[in-house]
Amino acid sequence: MVAAQSATINKKRPALADVSHNLNGQRLGRKGRDTRDRILAAAKEIIDGPDATQITLSEVARRASLRMASLYVYFADLSELVVALLEPVMAEAEASYLEILRKPWPDDQLVQHCERFVRGFYEFWQRNSSILHLRNTMADRKDRLQTDQRINAARPVIDLLVVQMGRSPAERTSLAVSLATVLYMGFERAVNIATDRHFGDAMADRVMPDVSRYLEAEVRLFHLSIADQRAQGKG
Known part of the structure; x- marks a missing residue:
């Protein structure tokens, strides 16, 4: 039984999110995928640090050497970014x-x-x-x-x-x-x-x-x- x-x-x-396009609907080329990976790596570095709850999108953007406007092309908010890290x-x-x-x-x-x-x-x-x-x-x-x-x-x-x-x-x-x-x-x-x-x-x-x-x-x-x-x- x-x-x-x-x-x-x-x-x-659970199916992984569609990462073939950014939030503007543009297909991700190599540069776009690399940028997204940089954002995820920067976020993971913060989360693995002394206090994960202190993570902010501005700090992620700073560590990834990106402007906030560039980060928002890939993730609408912090929650979406965390979901991507959880996959x-x-x-x-x-x-x-x-x-x-x-x-x-x-x-x-x-x-x-x-x-x-x-x-x-x-x-x-x-x-x-x-x-x-x-x-x-x-x-x-x-x-x-x-x-x-x-x-x-x-x-x-x-x-x-x-x-x-x-x-x-x-x-x-x-x-x-x-x-x-x-x-x-x-x-x-x-x-x-x-x-x-x-x-x-x-x-x-x-x-x-x-x-x-x-x-x-x-x-x-x-x-x-x-x-x-x-x-x-x-x-």
Whole structure:
């Protein structure tokens, strides 16, 4: 049942934005592609720096040695620029943790598969923490593009967790869907904190999160929830 339902969930990654033309409708030649790449490289340099939330289009333009008018030929605003930076990052999601969820998890190996998924998701966040934290910060500030991106990243994980529970993601009002949603939300928040370098500065000498314990707890929660829903289905 798990294998059959997994096959119905869309495996396609979100299509990358059309970068063959600039915002003026002009086809990008080599020079145009190079300029766009310079903008992306400058933005990534800022985001990977001390504080990604301080990024501005004016600072990106300065580092890319461009006038603001030239930058606006390629990106209408900061949110569009961040979405472009997120595209190659989110392309890693399949190999990092989604493909683990797509394969059936036998009952006698459930803990081990939960551990692989939790570890894969956490390591994905470790590698890409700066841009992912910026996305979440912008989404929390009601940025529509970043909110959509965050939701689109969560949806396949939630659906695949429901499948692992032996249920159908199409049953949106089911307990399994609610469980998977709450599990994901809590897990993403825990990983967000565990990979936030600024959180440690804010905590100073107070208790810091023990990442290994966080991950151990998440494995336990995923295992209990999936096992419970499977048992309910067999009852």
